[in-house]
Amino acid sequence: GAVVSQHPSRVICKSGTSVKIECRSLDFQATTMFWYRQFPKKSLMLMATSNEGSKATYEQGVEKDKFLINHASLTLSTLTVTSAHPEDSSFYICSAHGLAGAGLDTQYFGPGTRLTVL
Amino acid sequence: DAKTTQPPSMDCAEGRAANLPCNHSTISGNEYVYWYRQIHSQGPQYIIHGLKNNETNEMASLIITEDRKSSTLILPHATLRDTAVYYCIVRVAGAAGNKLTFGGGTRVLVKP
Numbered sequence: 001g002a003v004v005s006q007h008p009s010r011v012i013c014k015s016g017t018s019v020k021i022e023c024r025s026l027d028f029q030a031t032t033m034f035w036y037r038q039f040p041k042k043s044l045m046l047m048a049t050s051n052e053g054s055k056a057t058y059e060q061g062v063e064k065d066k067f068l069i070n071h072a073s074l075t076l077s078t079l080t081v082t083s084a085h086p087e088d089s090s091f092y093i094c095s096a097h098g099l100a101g102a103g104l105d106t107q108y109f110g111p112g113t114r115l116t117v118l
Numbered sequence: 119d120a121k122t123t124q125p126p127s128m129d130c131a132e133g134r135a136a137n138l139p140c141n142h143s144t145i146s147g148n149e150y151v152y153w154y155r156q157i158h159s160q161g162p163q164y165i166i167h168g169l170k171n172n173e174t175n176e177m178a179s180l181i182i183t184e185d186r187k188s189s190t191l192i193l194p195h196a197t198l199r200d201t202a203v204y205y206c207i208v209r210v211a212g213a214a215g216n217k218l219t220f221g222g223g224t225r226v227l228v229k230p
Contacts, residue, residue, distance in 0.1 A: 093161045095161075095218075106152060106164050109154075110161050
């Protein structure tokens with residue numbers, strides 16, 4: 001149980017285009033999802049916290065107009081990287097927080113999406 | 119959330135127990151200790167968490183000192199597939215919005 005999927009697993013795009021990444025909790029509902037970014041040989045950095053039906057909360061230094069987050073349902077959150085540039089190339093990882101009452105009081109992570117912007 | 123300190127790297131032998139230390143001397147009474155690991159190019163995987171009692175599951179054991187200022191994750195019989203970066207994180211449980219703050223972790227290399 002507690003499986004989180006991401007799609008696509010890797011994407012290559014041209015500079016200036018937008019890329020959408022989907023994060024789904026497959027077998028549990030998640031009122032809160034998180035988006036992280038990870039550069040090579042570095043630790044995960046939290047970008048934003050997303051709550052179902054409300055606006056995401058972004059970490060300091062993360063541009064909300066560049067990284068659009070939508071959390072439309074209890075099982076789906078999307079991250080759109082708008083007008084992507086080479087410096088946005090990174091490994092993007094989402095997580096979904098389970099319900100404490102179901103014994104899932106922690107974050108479960110997706111497999112990650114590797115974005116390469118040419 | 120309290121900060122944690124972990125050794126940057128360690129090697130262990132396949133088939134032997136791997137003991138991963140973590141210091142969290144400023145942990146608060148309502149903060150849990152969580153362990154995750156990240157295998158190369160994958161998302162982190164939840165391993166175990168605890169408050170003050172020792173915990174065990176199918177993956178590992180968590181030993182928390184009585185003063186809760188440090189803990190040890192034990193992989194009882196390390197395999198090559200356990201090679202990963204292991205993160206020790208403390209956070210308040212029970213609130214979905216509570217963030218996980220990832221430090222540098224311990225890079226564990228299991229050798230044949």
